[in-house]
Amino acid sequence: MTAQIIDGKALSAKLRADIATAAAALADRGHRPGLAVILVGDDPASAVYVRNKVKACEEAGFHSVLERYEASMSEAALLARIAALNADDSIHGILVQMPLPKHIDAGKVVEAISVAKDVDGYSVASAGELVAGLPGFRPCTPYGVMKMLESIGADLRGKHAVVIGRSATVGKPMALLLLAANATVTVCHSATPDLGHHVRQADIVVAAVGRRHIVTGDMVKPGAIVIDVGINRDDEGKLCGDVDFDTAKDVAGWISPVPGGVGPMTIAMLLQNTLESAQRKAG
Numbered sequence: 001m002t003a004q005i006i007d008g009k010a011l012s013a014k015l016r017a018d019i020a021t022a023a024a025a026l027a028d029r030g031h032r033p034g035l036a037v038i039l040v041g042d043d044p045a046s047a048v049y050v051r052n053k054v055k056a057c058e059e060a061g062f063h064s065v066l067e068r069y070e071a072s073m074s075e076a077a078l079l080a081r082i083a084a085l086n087a088d089d090s091i092h093g094i095l096v097q098m099p100l101p102k103h104i105d106a107g108k109v110v111e112a113i114s115v116a117k118d119v120d121g122y123s124v125a126s127a128g129e130l131v132a133g134l135p136g137f138r139p140c141t142p143y144g145v146m147k148m149l150e151s152i153g154a155d156l157r158g159k160h161a162v163v164i165g166r167s168a169t170v171g172k173p174m175a176l177l178l179l180a181a182n183a184t185v186t187v188c189h190s191a192t193p194d195l196g197h198h199v200r201q202a203d204i205v206v207a208a209v210g211r212r213h214i215v216t217g218d219m220v221k222p223g224a225i226v227i228d229v230g231i232n233r234d235d236e237g238k239l240c241g242d243v244d245f246d247t248a249k250d251v252a253g254w255i256s257p258v259p260g261g262v263g264p265m266t267i268a269m270l271l272q273n274t275l276e277s278a279q280r281k282a283g
């Protein structure tokens with residue numbers, strides 16, 4: 001068997017086109033969606049990601065603001081910028097690119113963002129809304145994975161989903177979103193013995209642990225859906241995921257690649273959350 005590819009790049013482009021249409025309608029009513037992106041420091045990968053976010057905003061017709069600061073910026077100065085953006089009516093979403101320099105408390109920064117503008121869905125309040133099944137902003141990466149599953153018509157009811165990774169921004173919200181879709185969910189992590197034993201039982205595998213090729217073809221149930229959230233580098237510096245694509249694709253029914261899978265979806269869902277924030281405010 002050769003798996004069908006879940007093309008996150010193409011799906012992201014389609015969603016972004018729909019978002020642009022909705023944004024234009026909102027702008028016509030005087031409520032153009034606006035996103036503020038803050039980058040502190042000079043991490044090269046983060047610089048690329050924020051540029052891509054601003055470019056995606058421009059393409060969708062959003063108002064966007066990019067604020068770049070030296071790595072030496074104080075926590076107090078960053079909190080003051082967030083307070084100003086919380087009060088800015090042209091801004092519906094505020095995103096602080098992670099990771100932040102070590103002297104800044106990332107948790108404090110995230111909690112300073114107004115819940116109504118927390119389009120990354122990283123705050124404790126947004127996490128609580130997800131746990132409680134209330135409307136709220138879902139973290140963009142797991143939200144994007146759910147859209148990928150929806151795009152292939154996956155019926156999750158009663159299916160066994162195995163999530164590998166328990167981070168607050170991907171693994172945990174991923175498990176909750178799958179649970180809300182009526183899947184039976186197992187969460188595996190670094191202390192799980194015999195990962196293969198669990199993965200072999202999965203109808204859906206979401207690998208989000210950040211370890212290159214931790215999932216191999218021999219662990220995949222024939223026909224399973226395999227979604228790879230990992231972004232790692234191989235020995236030659238080439239981008240690769242948590243799944244060994246070459247062996248897994250011969251067993252899986254569907255598989256997402258890296259690059260071109262979940263990554264582009266993250267940005268589409270950021271725009272979706274920002275659009276929803278603007279729609280809520282417009283009423």
Ligand SMILES: Nc1nc2c(c(=O)[nH]1)N[C@@H](CN(C=O)c1ccc(C(=O)N[C@@H](CCC(=O)O)C(=O)O)cc1)CN2
Nearest residue numbers: 049095096097098099120140259260261262263264266
């Ligand atoms: N405030 C946030 N910080 C970070 C987030 C986030 O969602 N919010 N996520 C990651 C980085 N990230 C977005 O910020 C991100 C990473 C990767 C991609 C992506 O499209 N990747 C491409 C490959 C890119 C490459 O060649 O390096 C792909 O997978 O196809 C998008 C967004 C950490 N910080």
Ligand SMILES: [Mg+2]
Nearest residue numbers: 165166167209
């Ligand atoms: Mg983890």
